[in-house]
Amino acid sequence: MYLRDIWYFALPGETLKRGAMTHKVLLGEPLVVGRTDAGEAFALRDICPHRGVPLSAGQLIGSRESACGEALIECPYHGWRFRADGQCAEIPSLVPGQDMDVSRIRVRRYPVREIQGNIWVYIADEKRADLAPTHEPPRMPDFDDRAPNIRETMVFSCHVDHAVIGLMDPAHGPFVHRSWWWRSRKSIHEKAKAFAPTEMGFAMVEHTPSSNSLAYKILGGAPTTEISFRLPGIRIERIKAGRHRLVGLTSVTPIDEKTTEITQSFYWTMPFLSVFKPVARRFMRSFLGQDRDMVDLQQRGLRFDPRLMLINDSDVQAKWYHRLKSEWDEAVEQGRPFQNPVKPATLRWRS
Ligand code: FES
Ligand SMILES: [Fe+2]
Structure with a gap:
């Protein structure tokens, strides 16, 4: 549900x-x-x-x-x-x-x-239905009341859980998002990232992004990035490069049991980036499209209701997502504050 x-x-x-x-x-x-x-x-x-x-x-x-x-x-x-x-x-x-x-x-x-x-x-x-909300929706820091510079919406034909897990899963990158400008299968290497709980989810603690991501290099300087996830399906990626900021907001919204809408919005402070809007839009479409095509393919298997696996450490974020969800459900049912079940951890995987 x-x-x-x-x-x-x-x-x-x-x-x-x-x-x-x-x-x-x-x-x-x-x-x-x-x-x-x-x-x-x-x-x-x-x-x-x-x-x-x-x-x-x-x-x-x-x-x-x-x-x-x-x-x-x-x-x-x-x-x-x-x-x-x-x-x-x-x-x-x-x-x-x-x-x-x-x-x-x-x-x-x-x-x-x-x-x-x-x-x-x-x-x-x-x-x-008559109670007031217990919390507020997310706000991108450093952007006042500004609206996104660019966005793209895509519909995935799957349950929201598969869309959320598919987007947070680090191991599919080199297989699904292979392209000359992002990364190739040969670039697979071991990664270790520190994670910490946040108010309604968890975050990959601020770090310097891996050098195989050409797109980050375009920003100039030594950028740092922080990727956070919060319930129900919100991913926020903040890149800082000097005084500049680039924030990506990915929201995953269930329409019904078999339909999920993904909206990706970018906020930035660099005026020169506007020149790249048409190119950026094409990249966003092809990137999200690769995820959607894989999820569509997955549906062919899921029709038969198979048992699935979540392995360490590459699927630990997916495990956390399930745990966060059940804790949220229990907390609202019992009318008590939400207690984040995620503990700080360093996750290691190859991608
Ligand atoms: S006013 Fe009669 S159905 Fe709405
Ligand atoms: Fe993906």
Whole structure:
């Protein structure tokens, strides 16, 4: 099943214009994600409580046109109108005297945060739907309110766990991502990296990246990199080179049991990098595409529900992911603080 009571990356902020609504399935639940004319993003269950029509097929009424001065979502079937917080505001068929307390009708509302161009939605278990989020979504340090310079989204036809594990797995690099500009099979060598627990996951402690990664050299200077993972499926890679910063955010979002969306966003402080955007986009697409093709291939085997293995040390991060998930589940069920089960360790593998 899915991890709940946690923030998921839903969509890039720039894809949602003022006054627009879009239908989006997250964790198998139908959502309408919209932006009011005032610029506020919101998310509601995309099912009208009257007779089940998707609200995303209706209209977003601007705050100047509505009687209450607030933006309202109007269902296309009988015109019931809802506030962005899910409360019903109007039922057009009512005649004077039919006093029905419309404000008692509600559509489930999902908390939303828009940070640095990313729209995050908090998906709690149904029984905790009215509770406030227990934590905040991630923020890239050193980038104020800036949105990413570049991003790319790809759909993997697999369960979220296979996508997350596939992206954190260090041993597939020389086999799946073979290319002249990155690395070749011959470049395999032993690595030892120090890891430490973080608030909601773990991080490969800041280090100087291996010399076989040409892409890092382009940055100039002696760059250092820190790669961190946090639940539910967020990978943040921070590269520092002198006063410059390059941050990659990879978010893995379950759409349903067999569909997972991967969005890769890059933030950078070097203006000259903008020249490389078209090239970077091609690299991102081919790199992520290699992972997707392998995951598609994996599905052919997984159809038969085989037993799988996780070995030391190259699959230890995958083991940690499973442990982090079960601890998260238990902690929310028991209503206690999350206790990170990961202990500091140095992992060794060849890749
Ligand atoms: S189904 Fe939405 S108003 Fe009737
Ligand atoms: Fe990969």
